[in-house]
Amino acid sequence: MSGQINGGIIQRYRKFLPVSEKTPLVTLNEGNTPLIYAETLSKLAGSNIDVYLKYEGLNPTGSFKDRGMTLAISKACEENATAVMCASTGNTSASAAAYAARGKIKCIVLIPSGAIALGKLSQALIHGAKVLAIKGNFDVALELVKEITNKYPIVLVNSLNPCRIEGQKTASFEVCDCLGDAPDFQIMPVGNAGNITAYWKGYKEYKAAGLSKKLPVMLGFQAKGAAPIVRNKPIKEPKTLATAIRIGNPASWKSAVAARDESGGLIDMVSDKEIIAAYKILAEKEGVFAEPASAASIAGLLKLINNGYFKKFTLSNKEYKIVCILTGHGLKDPERAIKTVKPPKVIRPDLKSIIKEIGY
Numbered sequence: 001m002s003g004q005i006n007g008g009i010i011q012r013y014r015k016f017l018p019v020s021e022k023t024p025l026v027t028l029n030e031g032n033t034p035l036i037y038a039e040t041l042s043k044l045a046g047s048n049i050d051v052y053l054k055y056e057g058l059n060p061t062g063s064f065k066d067r068g069m070t071l072a073i074s075k076a077c078e079e080n081a082t083a084v085m086c087a088s089t090g091n092t093s094a095s096a097a098a099y100a101a102r103g104k105i106k107c108i109v110l111i112p113s114g115a116i117a118l119g120k121l122s123q124a125l126i127h128g129a130k131v132l133a134i135k136g137n138f139d140v141a142l143e144l145v146k147e148i149t150n151k152y153p154i155v156l157v158n159s160l161n162p163c164r165i166e167g168q169k170t171a172s173f174e175v176c177d178c179l180g181d182a183p184d185f186q187i188m189p190v191g192n193a194g195n196i197t198a199y200w201k202g203y204k205e206y207k208a209a210g211l212s213k214k215l216p217v218m219l220g221f222q223a224k225g226a227a228p229i230v231r232n233k234p235i236k237e238p239k240t241l242a243t244a245i246r247i248g249n250p251a252s253w254k255s256a257v258a259a260r261d262e263s264g265g266l267i268d269m270v271s272d273k274e275i276i277a278a279y280k281i282l283a284e285k286e287g288v289f290a291e292p293a294s295a296a297s298i299a300g301l302l303k304l305i306n307n308g309y310f311k312k313f314t315l316s317n318k319e320y321k322i323v324c325i326l327t328g329h330g331l332k333d334p335e336r337a338i339k340t341v342k343p344p345k346v347i348r349p350d351l352k353s354i355i356k357e358i359g360y
């Protein structure tokens with residue numbers, strides 16, 4: 001027996017995507033991720049603002065990359081490609097490796113040595129990709145991958161591949177389907193800048209199709225030590241503990257700036273300290289575990305609340321909706337979680353010791 005039971009983003013949004021009946025479907029039923037109301041963050045934002053979390057960590061490999069990868073790998077299979085390749089700060093490699101395994105196509109990934117989270121590395125390895133760690137950062141890896149895929153018959157599956165952006169834009173369709181329209185504001189992390197490009201494209205297409213009425217203000221956040229767009233110059237040695245967005249020369253720089261400017265938004269930065277504070281608030285107050293790069297969305301939200309950004313919009317009685325994109329699951333980087341909090345206290349295995357600790 002074959003066939004999908006509920007399918008993924010290609011089946012659900014087929015008419016918006018560059019596929020035909022001939023395109024094989026390489027899917028793990030990605031997408032359809034929850035939009036979760038955030039009670040604590042909504043209270044902090046103000047009485048007429050609702051904050052929602054788009055939990056992309058619940059995709060099959062634990063990040064939003066699966067939306068673009070299902071399409072990129074399906075198209076590579078349609079074109080009878082024998083191999084795909086990407087550079088990655090982790091999540092792209094995890095997703096490429098899984099979808100390539102599913103599509104029975106060879107996968108090669110180039111990662112910065114010692115600089116990707118353990119969960120992501122384990123995924124790329126267990127799915128059978130050829131994983132090569134270079135003594136260099138993501139930007140160097142991406143340049144090498146571009147050169148190799150130009151010279152050899154290997155399909156590039158970084159977000160320079162337009163299929164990646166096409167697939168990822170379906171997340172904005174889901175937000176609109178869920179809210180009945182686009183939100184007023186969208187906050188998201190920016191690394192290689194493919195995702196902000198994809199969301200903005202999706203919002204515009206949905207509106208043009210008459211399926212939504214408004215467009216959101218796009219608010220992107222980079223990590224302070226890796227903020228080339230904010231500083232308006234490439235960063236040679238980007239630094240941040242949010243390894244997913246440790247990127248100094250984003251491939252989709254221009255289209256990210258266009259999304260910012262066309263939407264009347266901004267691209268700003270948050271420090272590692274702010275990212276970790278947001279990471280903890282999200283986990284402790286909302287019950288949602290997202291990786292540090294994703295917490296940049298929440299750090300950005302808190303920064304904008306604190307500097308009064310929303311005040312100028314919310315003087316009226318109108319209700320406003322903010323959607324924060326949580327791009328990857330917290331379990332991707334368990335080491336960071338454990339470093340952020342105290343390790344468990346080791347006690348004697350008796351009732352008295354336990355009761356003493358829990359204060360009853």
Ligand code: AN7
Pocket residue numbers: 063087088089090091092093159189190191192193194195196244245291293294327328
């Ligand atoms: C969790 O995996 O670039 O601005 O190579 O993994 O579209 O790059 C990951 C990026 C945000 C930034 N959040 O998105 C890679 C990679 C998470 C991420 C981003 C990434 P883009």
